[in-house]
Amino acid sequence: MAKRTDKQPSVLGSLDWWTIAIYIALLSFGWVSVCGASYTYGDTDIFSLSTRSGMQIVWIGTSIVLGLVILLLDDRYYDTFAYVIYGLMMLLLFATIFNPHEIKGSRSWLVMGPVRLQPAEFAKFATALAVSKYMSTYGFSMQRMKQFFAACGLVFLPMLLIVGQKETGSALVYVAFFLMFYREGMPGSILFTGVALVVYFVLGIRYEQVMLLGTPTSVGKFVVLLLVQLFSAGMVYVYCDDKKKSLSLLGYMLFITVGFLLFSLYVIPFDIVWVQLVVCAALIGYLLYQWMSTRKTNFLFIALFAVGSIIFFYSASYVLNSVMEPHQRTRINVLLGLDDDLSGAGYNVHQSEIAIGSGGLEGKGFLNGTQTKLKFVPEQDTDFIFCTVGEEEGFLGSAGVLLLFLALILRLIHLAERQPFKFGRVYGYCVLSIFLFHVFINVGMVLGLTPVIGIPLPFFSYGGSSLWGFTILLFIFLRIDAGRNIIRT
Numbered sequence: 233m234a235k236r237t238d239k240q241p242s243v244l245g246s247l248d249w250w251t252i253a254i255y256i257a258l259l260s261f262g263w264v265s266v267c268g269a270s271y272t273y274g275d276t277d278i279f280s281l282s283t284r285s286g287m288q289i290v291w292i293g294t295s296i297v298l299g300l301v302i303l304l305l306d307d308r309y310y311d312t313f314a315y316v317i318y319g320l321m322m323l324l325l326f327a328t329i330f331n332p333h334e335i336k337g338s339r340s341w342l343v344m345g346p347v348r349l350q351p352a353e354f355a356k357f358a359t360a361l362a363v364s365k366y367m368s369t370y371g372f373s374m375q376r377m378k379q380f381f382a383a384c385g386l387v388f389l390p391m392l393l394i395v396g397q398k399e400t401g402s403a404l405v406y407v408a409f410f411l412m413f414y415r416e417g418m419p420g421s422i423l424f425t426g427v428a429l430v431v432y433f434v435l436g437i438r439y440e441q442v443m444l445l446g447t448p449t450s451v452g453k454f455v456v457l458l459l460v461q462l463f464s465a466g467m468v469y470v471y472c473d474d475k476k477k478s479l480s481l482l483g484y485m486l487f488i489t490v491g492f493l494l495f496s497l498y499v500i501p502f503d504i505v506w507v508q509l510v511v512c513a514a515l516i517g518y519l520l521y522q523w524m525s526t527r528k529t530n531f532l533f534i535a536l537f538a539v540g541s542i543i544f545f546y547s548a549s550y551v552l553n554s555v556m557e558p559h560q561r562t563r564i565n566v567l568l569g570l571d572d573d574l575s576g577a578g579y580n581v582h583q584s585e586i587a588i589g590s591g592g593l594e595g596k597g598f599l600n601g602t603q604t605k606l607k608f609v610p611e612q613d614t615d616f617i618f619c620t621v622g623e624e625e626g627f628l629g630s631a632g633v634l635l636l637f638l639a640l641i642l643r644l645i646h647l648a649e650r651q652p653f654k655f656g657r658v659y660g661y662c663v664l665s666i667f668l669f670h671v672f673i674n675v676g677m678v679l680g681l682t683p684v685i686g687i688p689l690p691f692f693s694y695g696g697s698s699l700w701g702f703t704i705l706l707f708i709f710l711r712i713d714a715g716r717n718i719i720r721t
Contacts, residue, residue, distance in 0.1 A: 261636070321351065352394045354697070363387065363662060366382065453505045468531075583609045601624045614694050641667060
């Protein structure tokens with residue numbers, strides 16, 4: 233049981249009021265942005281419940297009440313009932329797949345009269361609790377593959393269920409948990425592999441049809457295969473601690489590549505990609521030979537990295553053109569600059585960029601944005617809410633909002649690091665990772681820097697589900713942090 237003495241601070245005294253102040257500030261700026269995004273010329277009462285700005289006040293008020301209720305509960309409940317909460321939420325996600333209400337092509341909403349709830353928003357805190365519970369068990373180690381894959385399974389299950397609801401954007405949010413995994417000891421090679429795959433996809437698809445210096449060689453294929461070789465040689469140096477072998481591999485591969493490139497340029501033009509594939513095959517063979525002769529498993533892992541990289545790259549084009557839905561393919565092509573489509577998939581981002589650009593340094597002022605008032609930007613009070621900030625508050629207002637989010641992120645790092653128990657630290661980094669992912673992707677999406685995947689901006693986007701979900705996620709952590717000084721006997 234928890235024992236308090238006169239010297240021990242109360243929960244109220246242990247609360248991190250700086251984080252709560254940032255939370256209130258974000259809610260306030262968020263409401264102002266919803267007003268600006270949903271306001272129509274001629275409206276006389278922005279506080280009416282018939283307007284979205286009026287309803288947002290209801291969501292904000294209920295969120296604050298919800299946060300207070302969470303703070304009143306014993307922080308041990310979240311540890312004790314973590315698996316129960318996770319199990320119930322997974323059942324709800326599964327049931328949502330079969331609900332008869334389809335909204336904008338997605339079955340992720342539960343409709344109960346005038347109220348609509350999106351269980352995927354609440355599954356984030358449930359997953360964070362379950363992962364924290366599992367990773368804080370005695371003897372857990374990220375270095376043990378069985379335990380690592382079990383932790384990944386807790387994350388992948390809600391992802392699959394949300395994909396089954398045709399809500400790919402919300403499912404991608406769970407990738408953020410890998411940032412927490414990295415903090416808790418996940419090998420950096422796994423994170424590096426994920427980044428490398430993204431680089432392969434972007435460069436390979438973007439420059440696949442561009443020819444190298446007038447030769448019949450695809451720039452995309454050439455660069456990706458060259459990167460596979462460079463990355464593999466670098467990994468030999470880092471993970472096998474063999475600088476000599478790494479430099480030798482690098483020298484041979486670059487010599488062969490440059491030699492055949494010059495031959496193709498000045499003697500007989502041909503596709504150098506075939507030479508690159510032969511070099512990669514030789515590299516993989518050499519790595520496997522080193523593995524068998526030295527018994528260092530790192531050589532095997534590097535060889536598997538090279539093989540997996542090549543398979544991924546050559547399958548990426550097939551997935552994009554034959555597996556993805558047409559609207560998903562169009563969005564990626566627009567993002568990569570392969571297709572403008574300003575009247576279709578690129579319309580949202582194009583109009584959002586116009587709105588932000590028109591705000592200038594100081595903005596047009598509250599309720600004076602023309603792009604948003606004339607409804608040029610679709611979903612401008614939900615997924616594209618940041619364009620309203622840019623148009624009405626300008627660069628200074630946008631920078632202020634981003635600084636508030638930065639302050640929240642830095643505060644969460646501070647709180648997570650001071651947790652006396654692993655459960656609290658892991659949960660704190662889960663919260664941090666989810667907020668960081670949402671802000672980065674949503675703002676990047678509005679600016680045309682990341683794919684349009686339809687995820688809300690925390691505390692800004694209109695709606696009760698996202699606001700409640702983020703509030704629960706944050707206040708559970710605040711309650712866990714508030715109990716850090718209690719002596720338990």
